[in-house]
Amino acid sequence: MKAAVLEQAQNPIVVKNVPDPSVGVNDVLIKVRACGVCHTDLHIVDGMLAAFGYDPFPLIMGHEIVGEVAQVGSEVTHLKPGDRVGAYWQFGCGHCHYCRSGKEQTCITNSRTHNIRHAGVTLPGGYAEYFTVAADYAIPLPDAIEFVDAAPFLCAGLTMYAGFKNAALRPGQRAAILGIGGLGHLAIPIAKAMGAEVIAITSTESKQTTAKQLGADHTINGAGAEAGSKLLAMGGADVVLSTTLNTEAINGAIHGLLPQGTLVLTALTADPLPIIPVQLLAYEKRIIGSLIGTRLDFQELLHLAAQHNIRPMTECYALDDVNTAHARLREGKVRYRAVLTPN
Ligand SMILES: [Zn+2]
Ligand SMILES: [Zn+2]
Incomplete structure (x- = not known):
């Protein structure tokens, strides 16, 4: 063959x-x-x-x-x-x-x-x-x-679906997707089908347009740490599913989590993530890894x-x-x- x-x-x-x-x-x-x-x-x-x-x-x-x-x-x-x-x-x-x-x-x-x-x-x-x-x-x-x-x-699709499932995403909750690419573009319709209000975060303008077409309720133009503060300003999210390798953006996303919110990590990076414990415990936020x-x-x-x-x-x-x-x-x-x- x-x-x-x-x-x-x-x-x-x-x-x-x-x-x-x-x-x-x-x-x-x-x-x-x-x-x-x-x-x-x-x-x-x-x-x-x-x-x-x-x-x-x-x-x-x-x-x-x-x-x-x-x-x-x-x-x-x-x-x-x-x-x-x-x-x-x-x-x-x-x-x-x-x-x-x-x-x-x-x-x-x-x-x-x-x-x-x-x-x-x-x-x-x-x-x-x-x-x-x-x-x-x-x-x-x-x-x-x-x-x-x-x-x-x-x-790509399985990683997104299982990521939301492992974060126990429920209908009516807010799901933010950090990074819109091969994985993230599928996360939008999947989260919608699971009943969530969907926020797509990307710094590429054409991808924001696509995210809307795919059913995103909101888009955030952001990269790096500012993405999380913009998410917070927009009301935050119960689940942030990260597909990015950018550790500044991942760390920033913790700020954008609502109380008891979950940050789901799905992209393979070995770069360290600086975590401030009080950020997590004060509002019972969680960070989880999700593998495929x-x-x-x-x-x-x-x-x-x-x-x-x-x-x-x-x-x-x-x-x-x-x-x-x-x-x-x-x-x-x-x-x-x-x-x-x-x-
Ligand atoms: Zn793969
Ligand atoms: Zn085994």
């Missing part, structure tokens, strides 16, 4: 022929119809994995994988060739407390054995014509959602998206144009999620 391979970090991605993935008795082979390009993929190209002690190269990246089932293993009875599925891509040990509760992305066994198993990150992913996954991880897609629209739900989401979260999000007509804004690229897609993402030009279409 044809695949886009990162031979080593800090190199261009090479499109070439590689062996087809094998299909075990409990697996399904997916003909990849769409695979989203995530900011994490740029971090991988830049060398993030070596910093964490991983060397999965040569690597086929891509963790927003959807397509048609092409083949099923002999033990698989609930899926058949032709079924439309999305591939959940974070695999836990299956037997620890966290895995049993569905939180495979925080599997303690994988953490202790330093064996994080994520498709497209440490295992082969979806920048390819075919991808194999255990059948239990292939989640059926609603007919109403096209492949290209479904792919970004596997990371669970298989159940993904299933719920698909229902929500089908019901409320939530779709990402996408740019499509052939597999051969993967480096162009990466370059545009790196330059901040993608509006709003780049998606590869290998088949």
Whole structure:
């Protein structure tokens, strides 16, 4: 099959022929119809994995994988060739407390054995014509959602939905989204569908216009620390979901939280965050990390998206144009999620 391979970090991605993935008795082979390009993929190209002690190269990246089932293993009875599925891509040990509760992305066994198993990150992913996954991880897609629209739900959309869910966002509450990009643009309709009053925070004027079109009730033109004070002036928020790497903006957002409010961190940054404890305890504010989401979260999000007509804004690229897609993402030009279409 044809695949886009990162031979080593800090190199261009090479499109070439590689062996087809094998299909075990409990697996399904997916003909990849769409695979989203995530900011994490740029971090991988830049060398993030070596910093964490991983060397999965040569690597086929891509963790927003959807397509048609092409083949099923002999033990698989609930899926058949032709079924439309999305591939959940974070695999836990299956037997620890966290895995049993569905939180495979925080599997303690994988953490202790330093064996994080994520498709497209440490295992082969979806920048390819075919991808194999255990059948239990292939989640059926609603007919109403096209492949290209479904792919970004596997990371960008799921991270936003689970972030709000982990913050216990309730109907009628105010949700602010800090940073409107691949993730944040999906957070707007998701928070609306969950019943919130939505405030989009971005310093890019064209993104404020888009945020309104996507259903934001209010927009704030702000970057850095001032975003939080502007949010406070506008009445504050019960939940601030941050997709930005800008720690000044993240820290500023604490000021914009209402009492008992929750700041949700979803973007991968190792930069320190200066926290003043009294800021948190005086009004019982919380800061939480939220990592992607669970298989159940993904299933719920698909229902929500089908019901409320939530779709990402996408740019499509052939597999051969993967480096162009990466370059545009790196330059901040993608509006709003780049998606590869290998088949
Ligand atoms: Zn991602
Ligand atoms: Zn586990």
